[in-house]
Amino acid sequence: MLRCLLRGGCGPLFWVWVLLLPLASLHRLNQHGRREHNVKDRPKLLLVSFDGFRWDYIYRVPAPNFLKLIEEGVKVEHVENAYITKTLPNHYSLVTGLYAESHGIVANEMYDPVLNRSFSMETDSIYDSRWWEQAVPLWVTIQKAGGRSGAAMWPGSDVRIHGMYPNKYLQYNASVSFESRVEQIIKWFSAPEEEAVDFGVLYWEEPDESGHKLGPQSTQMDKVIYGIDEKLGFLINELKKARLYEKVNLIVTSDHGMAQLSPDKIIELDQYVSRDLYTWVDKSPVVGILPKDAKLEEVYDKLVDANQNMLVYKKENIPQHFHYQHNIRIMPIIIEAREGWTIVQNRSSPFMCAYSNLLHVCVCVCVSVCVCVLLSLPTIAFISS
Numbered sequence: 001m002l003r004c005l006l007r008g009g010c011g012p013l014f015w016v017w018v019l020l021l022p023l024a025s026l027h028r029l030n031q032h033g034r035r036e037h038n039v040k041d042r043p044k045l046l047l048v049s050f051d052g053f054r055w056d057y058i059y060r061v062p063a064p065n066f067l068k069l070i071e072e073g074v075k076v077e078h079v080e081n082a083y084i085t086k087t088l089p090n091h092y093s094l095v096t097g098l099y100a101e102s103h104g105i106v107a108n109e110m111y112d113p114v115l116n117r118s119f120s121m122e123t124d125s126i127y128d129s130r131w132w133e134q135a136v137p138l139w140v141t142i143q144k145a146g147g148r149s150g151a152a153m154w155p156g157s158d159v160r161i162h163g164m165y166p167n168k169y170l171q172y173n174a175s176v177s178f179e180s181r182v183e184q185i186i187k188w189f190s191a192p193e194e195e196a197v198d199f200g201v202l203y204w205e206e207p208d209e210s211g212h213k214l215g216p217q218s219t220q221m222d223k224v225i226y227g228i229d230e231k232l233g234f235l236i237n238e239l240k241k242a243r244l245y246e247k248v249n250l251i252v253t254s255d256h257g258m259a260q261l262s263p264d265k266i267i268e269l270d271q272y273v274s275r276d277l278y279t280w281v282d283k284s285p286v287v288g289i290l291p292k293d294a295k296l297e298e299v300y301d302k303l304v305d306a307n308q309n310m311l312v313y314k315k316e317n318i319p320q321h322f323h324y325q326h327n328i329r330i331m332p333i334i335i336e337a338r339e340g341w342t343i344v345q346n347r348s349s350p351f352m353c354a355y356s357n358l359l360h361v362c363v364c365v366c367v368s369v370c371v372c373v374l375l376s377l378p379t380i381a382f383i384s385s
């Protein structure tokens, strides 16, 4: 963990764990019967994620609330997201301290050959505990140590994991406004001493959603980013109003960055390999491919040199530094699009909706992959108080 300090690049994980260390040690004291004494002084932590918040967004529009928070706190200079840079794997990394290969949420769309089940972030399969139980999220760890936690829509936080939910949580519902999520969190932190939470997680879908629709380089994104800054301002103001701002450590971060795509940069797998030979498990920019029985070599051979804008790996050859290999849910073949490129089966595949009218300027985007250093390190994290 300390290695990142030396290299000058600590992930948000690092900061979450740094802030939680004192929390853990207090709880150790608690077990020796000093709980009463400590409840009031327990350090508190609120972890906030704005999905898909690229590191440079705060520099392209006025972002007074972000800048003020940075000034009062600490800004991490360099963040490396966990591979693959998608929403579920990275949000679970943030609350488990583990790479995806170790926590088991290896993608947004998965297949587990032992369970013989598929998982998709778009379906109720996310409520099947077995997907999440290769690791223990912080809210469970904290509760087992005698603390209390509250979760407002953080991925996985409304799923029963190792027999537990957060003490307080909201059922996932994308229509619930950021402001009501904040109000809930504030309520939980400011409850009477024995009821109050020590650790809170708060998730917001933007600017990811707009980024995917508009493209991170679109000028229309400016308004969205400015809106996020206002939301941060709202959060800080509510914390102050509830007299929590001085008491609660705050980490603001994100799960991944975003790279601009182009309708001229599309790779159609159908041109290279028949769909009959494999199942498409997870989508671009890192595609999970499950070859049909005994078709691994054939599928790999057809793809490996097919297109210079994609990198094709057999599972055992995925570069070590990605820490993305040792899990049965990682597919036998993964294909990584080079930055700016999109992999689809053909141009009418569902993911292509944003390109349906090619006369429009490019309006589709996706997360960037880790290998693309400049755009993918992005993510911000800072700590106040």
Ligand SMILES: *[C@@H]1O[C@H](CO)[C@@H](O)[C@H](O)[C@H]1NC(C)=O
Binding pocket: 116
């Ligand atoms: C896996 O599940 C599918 C149905 O979803 C079923 O058709 C198939 O037989 C199962 N495979 C095994 C090996 O159990």
Ligand SMILES: *[C@@H]1O[C@H](CO)[C@@H](O)[C@H](O)[C@H]1NC(C)=O
Binding pocket: 173, 174, 175, 176, 177
């Ligand atoms: C989701 O939230 C919206 C807005 O608060 C509400 O109108 C809707 O009923 C909720 N949906 C469910 C399924 O609870």
Ligand SMILES: *[C@@H]1O[C@H](CO)[C@@H](O)[C@H](O)[C@H]1NC(C)=O
Binding pocket: 270, 345, 346, 347, 348, 349, 350
């Ligand atoms: C493209 O894929 C869709 C399904 O995603 C299929 O219905 C359609 O026939 C395919 N088109 C071509 C030209 O292969």
